[in-house]
Amino acid sequence: MNYEGELRERIQLLNDPMRRCIAAMSANSLKPVVCAFGTSTTTAFFEESIKILWQEVGYLGTSEDVHKVFEALTSLPESNEDDSNKPSYYAMRALAIMYYACEVWIVRDSDRAALDACLGTSELCSCFDFNLLDNPVRYYTSTSLESRQKGPLEARQISCQLKLLEVIQGTTQTEESMIEQAKTMANSFAGELERILPDIWRIHGWVRG
């Protein structure tokens, strides 16, 4: 089974707090992307939103704070950025993960939303890998998709997701322990991501304004 199939299967087995936990980890992992490519307004908003998500992981019911985050997401400076040749495009991609993470609290099919958050995060990492690799893949056909090689950052993110799934599905985990381990993993990955983002600026020839 491929990564996506395994992820889908395992997320369907989770309860709501567990799904919220893995969704919050995905959004938290991308904090450096917003810091590097977003405006200060969006960066502040994103950091505050992450705190709210972690606080609300164990909250049973629909969180009003998460709702507010969800509604504000579409009115930020980078929310409608569609030009992938601009730095703010990557901030927009990170906002997408926050959008799917909030959906886990809001929508009925929270397993689909949690899956979107995880896949969206690994795909954004894949974009960074693509830019950093010297000889990226030239094309995929319908038959070669399964054999696609994953870049190091994407592989690391997938590893984090699968490891967290193992942790939170362990029978002896308390909710607090689960959240702490998820935060630790997210921050560790964010640290790795932060180190490569200056290279993304350099490769695109972008100049900080």
Add this chain to the structure above:
Amino acid sequence: MHWRSNRFSGWFGVILVFCFVLNAMPDAFGNLIASTGSTPNAYLYRGERYDADLGLYYLRARWYNPVTGRFMTRDPNSGSIYDPASLHRYNYGRANPSNYIDPSGRASIAEAMLTDAMIFTGEAAAVTALGYAVRCAYYAEASALDLVGQHMNQDITQFGLLFQGCAAEITVKQFLQDTAANMLFMGAFSMLGRGIGWLLEDGEQGELLVGDVTEGFGNGLAPTQAGSLEEATAAQARAQELNSMRRAWESRNGTTAVTNVININTGEVQTWIATESDNVPSTWNGALQPNEVYIPGTGHAEQTIVNALGDDWQITSGGTSRNICIGACQPLLEGQDLTLGGPSFPGMSDKTPYRMFWSEQ
């Protein structure tokens, strides 16, 4: 003396061939790249009639433009889905005039195969004739031409190609008159063309000095492949369909481009798809058709496709799920000789109103 007179007439024939060739030397597409003398000659490229006023060749069912390497009207034959190159109904000789001809104006593989076989046989015959011509100098008592014909007759019979059995039915001289002369001419012409091609090359650099008479697309005039608004409309609809299958946020902010491309060397046709992301959206699982190829990239979808074309591929038509931007993609697509048009879509000021593009050439 009989030998001398025959030898004289043989050399006279060869000189005539050279004069003809040097008088008008077209490239692989029929563009005149060299000529000498002032005698008007209406029959140039592959012996076809050239209308100097129109700048076109008359190929019976259709008129052919050597500048674009394309016919002026569509092929009356509809082509076959099992032979993609035959579906391109404006191309001359399957866009590969070094290897195919189209004397009827109706694409035909058989014609090309026949020509290949005749040229091959003619070249072989010319080589054989050259070898025996050297030996002729030692046979003063016999007709050299007869000897050449005699030996050629034996060898060509051994080739067993188009003219198998000719030797048993006709005399050597009839054979020479009816068949070998044509074959010799074609072989000599083909070899001469190759020889001039070698001569025109800069020995060390391989740089062509006059045109390009090597295998391929003539003097750099690669034939272009026409698309149409209809094809672009279908591609745009497919782009819209695929984009709507992406996750909600990516569907709202992302772009999907679908382009029909052709390999100008092989005639292979594919549909290239790109988004602004390097990965195939996971929600497209199973959605790509066998002829659809995803091109990874992180720039604009259209940019990714154009950048992947290289020297071999050419866009014929395409469409995008979002308006084509003015700054990057419009000049890039127009630089590929593509026309932007079709229905207007309201959009931002940094974008054109268009989502479709196609080649009109």
